[in-house]
Every structure is written in structure tokens, then in C-alpha cells.
Amino acid sequence: MARYLIGNSNDTWNFYQAYYACNPGDILELKENFHLILEDGFFEIDKDLTLEGHVNFEDNTNYYTNKIVGRLNIKNKANVNINSLWLESNNKFDNILNIKDSSTVFFNKVIIDRTDLIKLDSNQEKYPEVYVSENSSLNFENVTTFDKGDFYSKLYAKNSNIEINNSDLCLSLSFDYSNVSINKSCIKKYYTNAINAKHSDLKINNSTVNGGYTQKRYPCLYIYNTNINSNNNLFIQKNYPSCLFLNENSYLISNDDIVSSVDINSSRAFISKLTVNEIFCINQKSLAIVKDSFNLKGENNEKIDLLIQDNSILNAYEISLNRYFVPNIRINGSSTLLTEYLSINGEYYYDENSPIKIERSDDSYYKVGLIENDDLEDEFLYEEINDDENISSNENELSPYDKLNKLVGLNSVKNEINKMIRMVEFNNKRIEMGFLPEENSLHSVFLGNPGTGKTTVARLIGEILFEYKALYNKEEFIFIEASESDLISSNVGQTAEQTYKLLEKAKGGILFIDEAYTLNKGDSSVNFGQEAINTILKYMEDHRSEIMIIFAGYTKEMEEFLDTNPGLNSRVANKFVFEDYSSDEIVQIGESILIEKQYVIEDRNYYEKNVKFAYEQSIDKSNARWIRNFNEKLLKVFATRVIESESTDLSTLTNEDIDQVFNIGKYKNYDGKDEDAYNKLQNLIGIDQVKRQVDEFISMAELNKKRRDSGQKIQNFTLHSLFLGNPGTGKTTVARILGNLLYQKSIIKENKFIEVSRSDLVAGYIGQTAIKTRAVLKSALGGILFIDEAYSLSQGSDNDFGNEAIDEILKFMEDYRESIVIIFAGYSKEMKEFLSLNSGLQSRVPNKFYFEDYTVDELVKIGLSSLDKFAYKVDEQLYYQVVKNNYNKSNDHSNGRWIRNFNEKLIRIMSQRISNTNEDDVNTITIEDLEQIKE
Incomplete structure (x- = not known):
């Protein structure tokens, strides 16, 4: 990593020369008191680097000695750090930062300042100071912007990831289809929304948000079709009923917040320890659940404290009022208020003769007292909760393009689709102007592992192209999904006919062939699959512009399939690579599924932490299928608990539910009976040294759990072991108990113990041993493989097939290091000789358990x-x-x-x-x- 000192003296580099000379990862440091004014007003960064200035700290104030004046364009997946700099622009018709092309930018100790400004109410075209797009990431740490009053000042992000920490931002934050995290920061912007979030996921913790424009009815926080998780925040907009405004299927989880006012419309809120200074409104078939205290301070003398209307429901454990007002609470439009405790100035009341003024329409309902099943089954209430129109997903209102952008992850796929759409738009414009369009082949191949969304995206691409009039049939959207059985006939000569009929059916639209590699029957005596492929190739040539064919399948198999069919490879212009989801994306998918089903996660941090760890450790990397399966298990556990405990809470998923799915704190032996394997081990006679070594294993596991729970990184340790001892010293017994114990401690993922010897691994013919051994190893994934008398695998001869088994085991141990525990057991003397002949094995098995003879x-x-x-x-x-x-x-x-x-x-x-x-x-x-x- 080289460092280039930038300045205008003889001992420094010219900025442009340094940039073109530096390698990715190098540092460009501005000499103290040097200001860089960008030529032409901008500069493009397309490689990884650090831009660094100097900040002097005097009298509790930071003094920035370096400025960069102009616009920085960061693109082409660049990873850029910007530290200790003042970024300035004197051009009101330009950005200061433009981040795109899946780039990542980290700021630390940065001031962003535009000196030439446009009034917010001006009709002139406006440019945000910071513009982030195209699946890019922006991280603010200790970033400052200045209050510009009623002048335009904004950060805008679309299809991107934003994280803001310890920052003081006097600008409007606007997000579309983005993931946003704001921590320990102050956001302030008057005369417009301080935060405007649409189709996004927003997390705010320990922060203050202040702003809005009461005269023009702009809320401080405008939330549209967005999930917002808010913890210990202060949201301020006085004398306005909609400081926090939720609209159109938004979802709020609030803990320990103080808000001037809340206005919920066609949305859901799950609240804990909320203080509302002025008014709380819930409208338009919304649902709010308050699990504990709900403090309405009533500081606006012109507004009531609580308004519930338009078929909405508020279910609160306790509502605390702080004044007498006429009315304190208004319920109308077939709405419902249920609360177990209702107080005013600390005095609790349970009947309609209380001094609390509640105004209720005849078609509405309220109850103070213990909430029972009967209260939740009133006819009108039951219908409202279960009405499909009550809390809809709004999926049908989104365009196919919006639905695509709303999908989690798939950044490279979205980029390729955007390129395809831009080409369609380009051709449409050429046609409008009388030019010939560019030839644009739509045939595509989708490569990706299970659960990465190939089928979902295929249909959305089709709908998008249909909207853009890019498909041959402009009147009717055609999407045909096919597999091997739809194309291949078992009868000679009929495959071509069957395939042709399906192609004709899809003509004008899209034919989606899933697991297309199964058509390749090269190892079969009768290759009907090739007949289908030949028919498809001819049809693609004869009807080039009349059909779009998508070939989909797992990456490795599809690449082999295309390599063996060069005619197909040359005709498919578009390749979409569906990357595996990250563990963070898996969590995001899981949460969105539960939210869509109207469940509440009691502790989202606990859910996120445990799901993320489980997926990272899982053998089954089936992406979205994995999290769907996990959520199904979680809901079964939840349903069992609700029914057995006769709970009336049918929506809140607890930490205990999650623990049960992950087997945390549950002890099950191989017979399914409750038993603590650790106690079983301790009760064995003798083997004290072995017990001490097992204690070390468990201590390491518990340390990792504590570190994981506190958000720290963990170091995985190797569990492969040698069990050395004479006959009858308990090696197999201890191995079985150890397997059960590791499962109970969530160190291994499955309660699985596979015991084998040489005959289970070694075959009698060349090449068969590796296959046989690999099958055994795969069967033990997630659990323990116990190889008894392991030294018998190596019988001293170069021609011994046992050596082939050892080689396969070594490779498997490396490839699946954290997914299997292999225990090699045998007599001490023979095992010592065995290990001396297999150095690769010895280095991969660090744990030795010595089973001493019994006295x-x-x-x-x-x-x-x-x-x-x-x-x-x-x-x-x-x-x-x-x-x-x-x-x-x-x-x-x-x-x-x-x-x-x-x-x-x-x-x-x-x-x-x-x-x-x-x-x-x-x-x-x-x-x-x-x-x-x-x-």
C-alpha cells in the first residue's frame, strides 16, 4: 500500500498524476493546507483508494485544513475511503458526490458543503449534494453538513445501502428501494421532510430527527411502503399531527421512542414504551399493538390525545393520559380500542363514568380491562382483521420493475436487466426518429444455486419487457414454464414434435426452461434430449425475434451444458448470474416474509443474530428456500406454544420460540428422550483426561456463543479428533456421547453419528473407493463420522485402495472443514504408525484423546x-x-x-x-x- 502526498510544491505529487500512477488500495494524502480544485468541476474515481486530509483539534473544535472543490464521481465497483476532508461545491446545478455502479464509499470526519443554493420552492431543476444509486453502498462516520434553512439540501439514495453513524446532518434524507441504518446521529431539515423513505428498510437507533414543514403539511418523517425499526429515538415536529407519518403498508417497530405525533395510515405498528407529546392517530384500516406502556402527554391544546378511525384497531396494554380534554379519545368509523389499563395523571379507571372523555361512534367499540378471546371475536372486528383488503401487501399496485427492485439482493442481475431495458428504450427512440433499431437478442441463460430467485425474476423480466412492448406479442403476455418432461418424449421420433408444440405455445412471449442441463443425455444410449435441443436451436434461428427463451439451472451444470452445446451458447446473448444471498440478505428475506404474514418479532436483533449465524454455519446453502424452511419451523413452534399455553397473542414471536428451533437449551438423546449428554459423560467411570479435554471443547463453544451474542467476531476451531486407546477403553461410547453433546451445545447442526470401518469405505475396483468414501462422508455432513480402526485404511502397499479413501477424506476435510467432525479411532501403537505415513492427515487432526486402560x-x-x-x-x-x-x-x-x-x-x-x-x-x-x- 503506497502513500502519495498531494500538493503544489516540489516535494508533492500532482493529484491527477498520482491518481493514474497509484495502484488499487493506495492512499492519496493531501498535504496540510492544500485545497484541490477539480479541473472541469469534477473527477471520476473507478478504482479502490483512500483520499485523506488533515484535521486539527483545538479548543474542542475540529479545524479542517484540506478541501476538495467540485464533484466526485465514484463508479465501476470502486471501494473508496474519504477521511478528514471538507468536500465543497459552488455549483447549485451539480452533485458533490455521485456514487454508482455497485461502488462502496466510507466517510470519516468529513464536511459536505454546497455554497451556491436553490430555494426549496424554486422551479429550477435541483441536484442533491449526495446521489447514490445502482446497488452502491455509502457509510457515514462523523460526517457534518450545515443548516441551509429553506434552501434545497438533500442526500438521495436509490437501490442502495446506506449507513450513517455519529453524524450531524442538516439535510433531507430521501431513500427509494434502499436499506438504511442510522445510529447515534442528528438529522435536521426544516421546510421539507427530514426523512423520506419509500419501498425501503429503515433502522434508526439512538438518534434525533427534527424537521418537516407544518404550513405545507410536510411530515418530519414520511414513510411509504417501508419497514422502519426505531429504538430510543427522538422525533420532533411541534404543532403538527403527523411528525411520524406511515402510509401504504408501512411497518413500524418502535421501542423507547419519544415522538411529537404519530399518524398511521393503511399500515401496522408494534410499539413498546412510546411517548407521544401531542397526538396519536391511526387511520385507514391500520393496526397498532402496544405491548406495554403508552404515554400520551397531550401537549397540543388544539388537538385531542388519541384518534382511531376508518376501520382501524388499537390494542394496548396500558394507555397513560396526562390531562383532561374534551374528548381525550375519539373512536369512529367502525374502529376498535382495547386496553387493559387506562389512566389519567396516574389514576386508573375501568368504567364509562370515569372523567376520561371518550367519544365513540355507534359502529365502533372499546373496552378497558382484561382482553379475552371474546373481545377479539366480535363480528365486525373479526371481519376487519381477516379482510384481505384490510392490510394488503400492495403487491398488485407495484409495477413489475418496482417488484424487481424490491427483491432482496441480486445486484448483478438487476444491473444486467437494467442494461437490457436501456437497450429496449434506445431501440424505441431510434424507431420513433425513423432509424433502424439495433438487433437485440432476448434469449438468456440464468445461472445460480437453488433458492436464488431464478423463476421469480424470469416472470418479472417477462412482465417488464411486455410493458415496454419488447416482446413479439404486444396484446397478451405469454409465459410458459417447462422442464425436461415437458420437452422429451419416451417414444422415438416424438420428442421433436412435443418440443415444437411447446415452442409454438410460447411464441410471442417467453419459454422458461428450468434445469435445462437435464436435456443433455450424452451418457444415455438413446439421447432424446439432444433431439429436443436441436429442435429448440432451429426454432431460435427460424423465429429469432418472435420468442424469448430462458435456459435456467445450477451454475456448474449449466456451464457444462452450454460447453457441450456450442450452437446454443452462441445463440444466447444474455447471461444472468444469480449470486448466493449473503447471511444479511437471508435475514432480510426472513423478516419480510414474517412481516407480510402479519407476525411480529419480539426482538429483531436476536432473530437477526441467530438466523445469520445459523445460515453461515449451515450445510444446506439453499438461499431463500433455507429461510422459508426456517420460518416454517419457527411458526410451527410458535403455534404449538400458543395453543398449549392458551395465549391470546397470535402474532408475537419470542426469543424462546427461536431458541427451540435452534435447539438452544434443549437436550435430546438419540432415542428422543430428554437427557443431558454432558451428565452422561461425567457419569462414565474413569477416562478423566478425556473428560477434561471435552470440557475444553465446550468452553470454547460457550466463549464463541458469548462473543457472538455481544456482536463480536468468533474464531471457529477444528473438531476433527484422534481417539487413541486399547480395546474396551470406551472410544465408541464416548464418541456417541460427544456427538450428542456437541449437538446439544449447537456446535454441530444435526444429531447424526455415522460409524464406519474399512469395509464401508474401500471398494474392490479402481476408482470405486473414492465414490464409496465420498458417499459416506456426505451422509455424515452436519454430524460426526466415526472411523473405527482407522489404521486399517493404510496397509503399507502403494496399490492398496485404502490410500484412495484417505486422499478423499483429506480433500473432504478441507472442503467441508466446518460442516463435519471426523473422529479417527484405533489402538495407540497402530494409530501412531498410521499417522506417520499420512502427514496430511496428522496436520488436519489437532485433537488427540488418550483413552487410558482401566484400573x-x-x-x-x-x-x-x-x-x-x-x-x-x-x-x-x-x-x-x-x-x-x-x-x-x-x-x-x-x-x-x-x-x-x-x-x-x-x-x-x-x-x-x-x-x-x-x-x-x-x-x-x-x-x-x-x-x-x-x-
Whole structure:
């Protein structure tokens, strides 16, 4: 990483020369007191770098010594850091920053200032100081802008990610289809919205937002079809009923907020510990749930405290009023108020004779007191809650293009679609002006793993192109989805006919062929798939502009499919790569699914943290399918809890529900019975050193959990292990218990224990061992694979197929390092020789468990415990003497196996005696029995 000092003296670089000389990741540092005035008023940055100035801190004030004057364009996926600089523009018809093309920009200690301004009410064209678009990311840390009064000043972001921390921004923040996080910041802008968010996800924490324009009815926060999660914030706009204005299927989660006023329209709110200084309004089939205190301070003498109207519902645990007003509360238009506690100035009231003034229309309803099922099942209320029109998703009101942009992630796909649409628009303009259009092939290939949205996007592309009149059939939208079975016939000669009919059916529109690679039957004796491909190729040539064909499938298989069909590859101009979702995007998808189904997550941070970790550790990386499956499990757990506890809360998902899905705190053994595996391990006799090593495993896991819970990074540790010990020392038993224990502690993902030996891994023919071994390894993913007598895999010969199994195991251990635990077990001497021949294995298995031979005392305890389990009675002192005598004389020191065999022989002697004497006592082992077994 090189550093270039920028200035106008002999010992410094010219800015432009430094930029073209620097490599990605280098630092361009402006010399102290040097101001860079950009030639032509702008400069384009298209590579990774850091722009850095100097800030002097004196008398509790930051003094910036460097300015950059003009517009910075940041593009082409550049990753740029801008530190300790004053960015200035004296051109009111230009941006100061324009960020696009999936670029990422981090600011720290930056002032953004435009000196030439336009009045907000001017008809002149206006340009925001900061413009972010095209799936770019912007991060503000300690950024400042100045109050421009009633002059235009804005940050605008579309289809982007914005994070603002510890900043003081006197400008309007406007977001479309963006993910936004604001933390510990002050946002202030009068004469317009301080925040305007549409079709976005907005998180605000520990911040102050102040603004709006009462005379022109501009709310401080205008929220449209947006999810907003607000925690410990102050929203200020005095003497106006809509400081926080929610509209059109917005979703608010509020915790510990103070707001001048709230106005909810066709939206939902889930509230905890909210203070409203003036008025709270809920309108137009909205729903608000207050889980605890709800403080209405009534500081506006011209407004009532609470208004519920237009088929809306407020369900609050406690409403606290702070004044007598006529009325305090108004309910009309078939609306409902339910609250368990209603107070004024600290005095609680439960009947209509209270001094609290409630004005209610005849078709509305309210109740103060314990909320019961009957209250929730009033006919009008039941109909309103369940009416499809009550809280709609507004999906039908969105254009296909808006629906596409609303999809989480898929940034590169969206960019490619935009290019396709721009080409369509370009051709339309050429046609309008009498020019010939450019040839624009629409045939496409979709490459991506399961659950990345290929089918959904295919339909949306079709709808967008249909709207733009780009498809051959301008009157009717045609979208045909097909798979292998729709194209291929099992009868000779009929595949071409069947495929042609389907192509004709899709003519004028789109044919979407899912898992298209299945048409490639190159290894089949009769390749009907090639017949289908040939028919498709000919149709694509004969009807080039009359149909759009999309070939979709998993990335690897589709690339192989295209490579084996060059004619197809050359005819498909558009390639869309559907990237896997990040864990953050998985969380976002999961939350949106639950919100759409009208569920509330009690603690979104807990949901986000646990889902993110689980997906990162999961073997099943099926993207959106994974989070859909998880949410289904979560809702089943939730439904069970609600029914069993007879709860009336049918919407709030708790941390305990999440814990149960992730098996946190739940102990299940392999038989499904409740049992703590750790206690089971501790109850085993002997193996003290092994127990201490297992404790180290668990301590590491618990440390990682605590770090994860506190938001810190965790270091994964390798669990692959060697179990070394003589026969009968408990290696297999401990391995089974360890598997159960690791599952209970959420260290491994599945309660799975696969036990194998050489014969399960090694085949008798060349090439088959790797296949056989890989199948076993895959079957153990998520759990534990226990390889007993592992040294038998290597028998010293270069021609031994066991070496092939070892090579496959080594590769698998590297590829799936965090998805499987492999335990290699065997006798100490043989395992030592085995490891000396396999250095790659030795370096990948850092954990060694030494199973020491049992002492005679331990063998006696094991033997007595086994007899006691079946209610046998024995003279323990004599039993001890006989066991000690026999074991010392025996050549078979197989530890636990020896004592097991000893007990079995003793029971046979006992049973023979009882059979001969016809005794009734079937539990007592006599002295004679012990004397008979004594050697």
C-alpha cells in the first residue's frame, strides 16, 4: 500500500498524476493546507483508494485544513475511503458526490458543503449534494453538513445501502428501494421532510430527527411502503399531527421512542414504551399493538390525545393520559380500542363514568380491562382483521420493475436487466426518429444455486419487457414454464414434435426452461434430449425475434451444458448470474416474509443474530428456500406454544420460540428422550483426561456463543479428533456421547453419528473407493463420522485402495472443514504408525484423546454398575476379589470388553444353577457362582 502526498510544491505529487500512477488500495494524502480544485468541476474515481486530509483539534473544535472543490464521481465497483476532508461545491446545478455502479464509499470526519443554493420552492431543476444509486453502498462516520434553512439540501439514495453513524446532518434524507441504518446521529431539515423513505428498510437507533414543514403539511418523517425499526429515538415536529407519518403498508417497530405525533395510515405498528407529546392517530384500516406502556402527554391544546378511525384497531396494554380534554379519545368509523389499563395523571379507571372523555361512534367499540378471546371475536372486528383488503401487501399496485427492485439482493442481475431495458428504450427512440433499431437478442441463460430467485425474476423480466412492448406479442403476455418432461418424449421420433408444440405455445412471449442441463443425455444410449435441443436451436434461428427463451439451472451444470452445446451458447446473448444471498440478505428475506404474514418479532436483533449465524454455519446453502424452511419451523413452534399455553397473542414471536428451533437449551438423546449428554459423560467411570479435554471443547463453544451474542467476531476451531486407546477403553461410547453433546451445545447442526470401518469405505475396483468414501462422508455432513480402526485404511502397499479413501477424506476435510467432525479411532501403537505415513492427515487432526486402560478398581465399578442396572445382587467384596484375581491372571486385557464378558459368563453360571435347582430367586449371584468363575 503506497502513500502519495498531494500538493503544489516540489516535494508533492500532482493529484491527477498520482491518481493514474497509484495502484488499487493506495492512499492519496493531501498535504496540510492544500485545497484541490477539480479541473472541469469534477473527477471520476473507478478504482479502490483512500483520499485523506488533515484535521486539527483545538479548543474542542475540529479545524479542517484540506478541501476538495467540485464533484466526485465514484463508479465501476470502486471501494473508496474519504477521511478528514471538507468536500465543497459552488455549483447549485451539480452533485458533490455521485456514487454508482455497485461502488462502496466510507466517510470519516468529513464536511459536505454546497455554497451556491436553490430555494426549496424554486422551479429550477435541483441536484442533491449526495446521489447514490445502482446497488452502491455509502457509510457515514462523523460526517457534518450545515443548516441551509429553506434552501434545497438533500442526500438521495436509490437501490442502495446506506449507513450513517455519529453524524450531524442538516439535510433531507430521501431513500427509494434502499436499506438504511442510522445510529447515534442528528438529522435536521426544516421546510421539507427530514426523512423520506419509500419501498425501503429503515433502522434508526439512538438518534434525533427534527424537521418537516407544518404550513405545507410536510411530515418530519414520511414513510411509504417501508419497514422502519426505531429504538430510543427522538422525533420532533411541534404543532403538527403527523411528525411520524406511515402510509401504504408501512411497518413500524418502535421501542423507547419519544415522538411529537404519530399518524398511521393503511399500515401496522408494534410499539413498546412510546411517548407521544401531542397526538396519536391511526387511520385507514391500520393496526397498532402496544405491548406495554403508552404515554400520551397531550401537549397540543388544539388537538385531542388519541384518534382511531376508518376501520382501524388499537390494542394496548396500558394507555397513560396526562390531562383532561374534551374528548381525550375519539373512536369512529367502525374502529376498535382495547386496553387493559387506562389512566389519567396516574389514576386508573375501568368504567364509562370515569372523567376520561371518550367519544365513540355507534359502529365502533372499546373496552378497558382484561382482553379475552371474546373481545377479539366480535363480528365486525373479526371481519376487519381477516379482510384481505384490510392490510394488503400492495403487491398488485407495484409495477413489475418496482417488484424487481424490491427483491432482496441480486445486484448483478438487476444491473444486467437494467442494461437490457436501456437497450429496449434506445431501440424505441431510434424507431420513433425513423432509424433502424439495433438487433437485440432476448434469449438468456440464468445461472445460480437453488433458492436464488431464478423463476421469480424470469416472470418479472417477462412482465417488464411486455410493458415496454419488447416482446413479439404486444396484446397478451405469454409465459410458459417447462422442464425436461415437458420437452422429451419416451417414444422415438416424438420428442421433436412435443418440443415444437411447446415452442409454438410460447411464441410471442417467453419459454422458461428450468434445469435445462437435464436435456443433455450424452451418457444415455438413446439421447432424446439432444433431439429436443436441436429442435429448440432451429426454432431460435427460424423465429429469432418472435420468442424469448430462458435456459435456467445450477451454475456448474449449466456451464457444462452450454460447453457441450456450442450452437446454443452462441445463440444466447444474455447471461444472468444469480449470486448466493449473503447471511444479511437471508435475514432480510426472513423478516419480510414474517412481516407480510402479519407476525411480529419480539426482538429483531436476536432473530437477526441467530438466523445469520445459523445460515453461515449451515450445510444446506439453499438461499431463500433455507429461510422459508426456517420460518416454517419457527411458526410451527410458535403455534404449538400458543395453543398449549392458551395465549391470546397470535402474532408475537419470542426469543424462546427461536431458541427451540435452534435447539438452544434443549437436550435430546438419540432415542428422543430428554437427557443431558454432558451428565452422561461425567457419569462414565474413569477416562478423566478425556473428560477434561471435552470440557475444553465446550468452553470454547460457550466463549464463541458469548462473543457472538455481544456482536463480536468468533474464531471457529477444528473438531476433527484422534481417539487413541486399547480395546474396551470406551472410544465408541464416548464418541456417541460427544456427538450428542456437541449437538446439544449447537456446535454441530444435526444429531447424526455415522460409524464406519474399512469395509464401508474401500471398494474392490479402481476408482470405486473414492465414490464409496465420498458417499459416506456426505451422509455424515452436519454430524460426526466415526472411523473405527482407522489404521486399517493404510496397509503399507502403494496399490492398496485404502490410500484412495484417505486422499478423499483429506480433500473432504478441507472442503467441508466446518460442516463435519471426523473422529479417527484405533489402538495407540497402530494409530501412531498410521499417522506417520499420512502427514496430511496428522496436520488436519489437532485433537488427540488418550483413552487410558482401566484400573482393576474401575473395572469393578463398571461391572457392578452393569449388574445393578439389571437388579442383580452380589457380594461386592467377593466380586472385587474375583475380578482382580481373574484380570491379573488373564492375557486378555481388553478393559471394558473383558468385564462385560466376565459378567456375561457369571450370569450364565447363575442361570445354569437356577435351572438345575429350580430356585425362585433370580436376582442373587451366590458365593458358589463367584467361586465357580474364579480362575
